[in-house]
Amino acid sequence: MPVDQELFDAVRQADRDRVAEAVRAAIDRGAPVSSLLMNSMVPAMREIGDRFAAGEVYIPEMLMAARAMQAGLDIIEPLLGTSDHEPIGRVAVGTVKGDMHDIGKNLVVMMLKGSGYEVTDLGVDCPVEKYEEAAAGGATVLCCSALLTSTMTYMEQVVGRFQKDPAIKVIVGGAPVTQRFAEEIGADGFAEHASEAARVVSACLAGE
Amino acid sequence: MSSEGDNGMERLYAERLARYTTAMRNERPDRVPIRPFVAEFTARHAGFTCQEVTHDYDKAFVAARRCAADFDWDAVVSNMVYVWTGLTQAIGMRYYGVPGIDVPPDVGFQYLEPGEGEAFMKADEYDELIANPTAFLYNVWLPRVSSEIVPPGAASSYRSNLALVKGAMAMMQYFGAFGTQNAQLRAESGTVSAIAGIFKAPLDILADKLRGYVGLSMDMCEQPDKVLEACEALMPHLYHVAKTTADPLQQVPIGYWMHRGCVPFVSPAQFDSHYWPTVRPIIEELWRHGHQTLFYAEGDWKHHLESFRELPDRSIVYHVDQADVFDVHERLGDKFCLSGGIPNFLLSHRPAGDVREFCKKVLDVVAADGGYIMDASAIMQNDTRAENLRAMTECTREHGVYSGSPSSPPPAPIVAEGSLPAHGGSTTAPGQCIEWATRAATLPTIEGDADLVEEVWNSIDSLGNVFIWQWLLSF
Ligand code: B12
Numbered sequence: 001m002p003v004d005q006e007l008f009d010a011v012r013q014a015d016r017d018r019v020a021e022a023v024r025a026a027i028d029r030g031a032p033v034s035s036l037l038m039n040s041m042v043p044a045m046r047e048i049g050d051r052f053a054a055g056e057v058y059i060p061e062m063l064m065a066a067r068a069m070q071a072g073l074d075i076i077e078p079l080l081g082t083s084d085h086e087p088i089g090r091v092a093v094g095t096v097k098g099d100m101h102d103i104g105k106n107l108v109v110m111m112l113k114g115s116g117y118e119v120t121d122l123g124v125d126c127p128v129e130k131y132e133e134a135a136a137g138g139a140t141v142l143c144c145s146a147l148l149t150s151t152m153t154y155m156e157q158v159v160g161r162f163q164k165d166p167a168i169k170v171i172v173g174g175a176p177v178t179q180r181f182a183e184e185i186g187a188d189g190f191a192e193h194a195s196e197a198a199r200v201v202s203a204c205l206a207g208e
Numbered sequence: 209m210s211s212e213g214d215n216g217m218e219r220l221y222a223e224r225l226a227r228y229t230t231a232m233r234n235e236r237p238d239r240v241p242i243r244p245f246v247a248e249f250t251a252r253h254a255g256f257t258c259q260e261v262t263h264d265y266d267k268a269f270v271a272a273r274r275c276a277a278d279f280d281w282d283a284v285v286s287n288m289v290y291v292w293t294g295l296t297q298a299i300g301m302r303y304y305g306v307p308g309i310d311v312p313p314d315v316g317f318q319y320l321e322p323g324e325g326e327a328f329m330k331a332d333e334y335d336e337l338i339a340n341p342t343a344f345l346y347n348v349w350l351p352r353v354s355s356e357i358v359p360p361g362a363a364s365s366y367r368s369n370l371a372l373v374k375g376a377m378a379m380m381q382y383f384g385a386f387g388t389q390n391a392q393l394r395a396e397s398g399t400v401s402a403i404a405g406i407f408k409a410p411l412d413i414l415a416d417k418l419r420g421y422v423g424l425s426m427d428m429c430e431q432p433d434k435v436l437e438a439c440e441a442l443m444p445h446l447y448h449v450a451k452t453t454a455d456p457l458q459q460v461p462i463g464y465w466m467h468r469g470c471v472p473f474v475s476p477a478q479f480d481s482h483y484w485p486t487v488r489p490i491i492e493e494l495w496r497h498g499h500q501t502l503f504y505a506e507g508d509w510k511h512h513l514e515s516f517r518e519l520p521d522r523s524i525v526y527h528v529d530q531a532d533v534f535d536v537h538e539r540l541g542d543k544f545c546l547s548g549g550i551p552n553f554l555l556s557h558r559p560a561g562d563v564r565e566f567c568k569k570v571l572d573v574v575a576a577d578g579g580y581i582m583d584a585s586a587i588m589q590n591d592t593r594a595e596n597l598r599a600m601t602e603c604t605r606e607h608g609v610y611s612g613s614p615s616s617p618p619p620a621p622i623v624a625e626g627s628l629p630a631h632g633g634s635t636t637a638p639g640q641c642i643e644w645a646t647r648a649a650t651l652p653t654i655e656g657d658a659d660l661v662e663e664v665w666n667s668i669d670s671l672g673n674v675f676i677w678q679w680l681l682s683f
Binding site: 148 | 305311315318320421422425426428429471472473474475478507530552553555556557586589590591
């Protein structure tokens with residue numbers, strides 16, 4: 001199915017009510033829900049993510065767009081379960097133990113959802129066990145966020161826990177985290193911006 | 209009857225004060241002043257847990273003094289672990305994670321921002337805030353942030369009354385103790401207390417303590433005019449707090465803690481329409497009264513340096529956090545003194561050699577012509593390595609010495625009244641809760657000295673104002 005232009009525009013313009021309406025209208029017309037997600041909502045979110053990375057839109061716009069997208073997902077998600085839709089990957093995202101900052105983590109959740117991944121939000125202050133539970137629940141990529149120099153080192157423990165498990169990848173990010181730090185602790189991936197998170201996850205899943 | 213040693217300390221203090229203030233006026237002192245904003249690091253250095261320094265401010269003070277003396281720094285904040293749980297527990301303040309109670313004993317206290325649904329102010333309460341910010345804080349905000357205090361109209365309670373009395377007395381006790389602490393810093397190690405007073409931007413106040421960042425972001429899209437009106441209503445009050453808590457001698461700057469007013473937290477348009485117009489007049493007015501402001505620019509404000517250039521030369525000290533300190537120097541160094549820019553990641557997780565190398569570069573480039581103060585990018589918690597702080601300190605002693613005689617700071621600006629609106633959109637004067645006129649109307653005709661009665665009323669009434677605005681800004 002091609003792009004549902006109305007849905008695409010409504011997400012892009014962060015119009016919550018229009019998104020819900022467009023989704024309902026499309027479903028009434030018999031459109032497959034999986035296609036509404038992958039062909040209309042995902043591209044709209046990707047565009048917003050790219051514009052964020054390019055410095056053309058800002059966090060408030062991202063939050064509004066995510067909220068609009070969520071209005072659509074609230075209708076679609078229950079139906080996805082009953083369709084033959086397979087998410088392109090299962091990801092869990094959490095801020096590490098001792099750290100309560102979640103604005104960046106929430107943007108990562110948003111961008112991954114907006115890319116069509118099934119995302120579990122683990123919240124803040126996550127010990128290794130939280131990530132273990134997520135992996136046991138089917139997540140194959142674990143994303144760790146940290147904003148404090150005192151908590152970023154905890155990521156090493158998460159990475160260490162899954163080092164011997166080739167099926168589980170650990171990706172790290174957050175303001176003080178750098179590519180070099182990510183390599184030193186042996187993380188499978190790093191991105192500076194939430195908008196690049198999807199690319200890194202997809203590279204991980206492709207085994208790159 | 210001061211001894212030789214006391215005189216020595218006084219001389220050292222004077223020397224350091226001159227070094228620090230000269231640099232802050234963007235001039236060249238004898239050498240680069242060192243002014244590290246050490247928070248929980250002080251506890252670690254003095255052998256205390258985070259719980260101990262947060263629960264017992266005497267220990268926090270001891271720890272700050274120990275650091276100042278051991279590292280021989282020019283200036284420190286007299287207590288950067290500023291939350292005292294005696295005070296927060298007195299009123300059952302909900303928004304802190306307290307070491308030893310809510311978080312492990314060796315983790316620093318933490319401010320916890322409520323989620324969107326639990327914000328301390330609701331989206332439809334702007335008019336009430338605007339009409340009378342002080343009354344709104346007492347009547348609506350305080351009962352929500354406190355587990356003890358009940359709102360007007362609810363049945364009064366033993367615990368609520370106690371919380372108010374204990375909270376007020378604890379605050380007086382705590383503030384009083386700072387005077388002694390500063391005097392001790394001066395007498396024991398000749399150290400300057402680095403800042404005095406507090407300021408935060410109206411938009412940050414709305415996000416941090418009232419609407420939450422997500423709630424405010426939504427309001428900025430859905431009711432931007434109300435948000436602007438609220439910022440304007442807060443302005444005179446925030447100015448008043450800054451002005452009345454500033455250094456009366458106009459030597460050290462007012463701390464301005466900058467949280468989420470920059471891109472990408474706001475759009476450039478929102479910065480221009482809401483953030484900056486409700487900050488700039490306050491900074492200018494403070495400078496007209498001879499007060500510098502320390503812009504503690506958390507994160508990276510690279511998109512806004514041009515706006516900051518609109519401020520008068522030397523009116524601020526600009527602290528660099530995650531921005532590129534070399535770039536900021538190029539863009540602001542001719543107008544303002546800079547501080548910081550040494551990444552905390554280096555100080556916490558890299559060998560001392562790396563710290564030295566980076567500090568040397570900063571000293572060679574950023575400090576070359578004066579107007580630089582050595583400090584880390586962000587406040588230093590207990591993950592900071594002592595040997596790295598030593599490396600930062602020694603490197604500055606070694607490479608931060610200027611040749612020639614120090615340049616002298618220009619005289620303080622001429623005091624003149626500015627154009628800051630006195631009341632914003634609200635009805636109550638900043639600094640008061642119940643104005644004298646309202647009180648006077650309830651009294652019989654005063655036969656004695658009416659001015660005396662008014663004076664005493666105003667001065668005691670202003671304590672009620674201090675209490676609530678200090679909660680909002682400092683704790
Ligand atoms: C907002 C904020 C808070 C809020 C948090 C609210 C919330 N719900 O998140 C509050 C007020 C609660 C807070 C509390 C504290 N904070 Co704070 N906070 C900040 C602030 C101002 C912004 C952080 C932020 O949200 N950035 C915006 C987001 C979008 O950026 P980001 O998280 O980096 O995310 C981006 C990328 O990194 C990436 N990303 C993020 N995570 C991930 C993960 C993956 C896998 C990937 C791929 C990408 C990715 O995507 C995002 C978008 O592109 C910073 C200063 C600053 N301006 O940076 C200080 C700052 C981080 N805080 C600091 C401190 C010290 C604290 C406190 C200890 C203070 C205190 N004593 O109360 C507490 C600690 C609480 C705790 N235990 O966590 C310091 C840290 C210093 C240090 N040594 O590390 C900073 C730097 C301020 C400073 N200069 O002193 N803080």
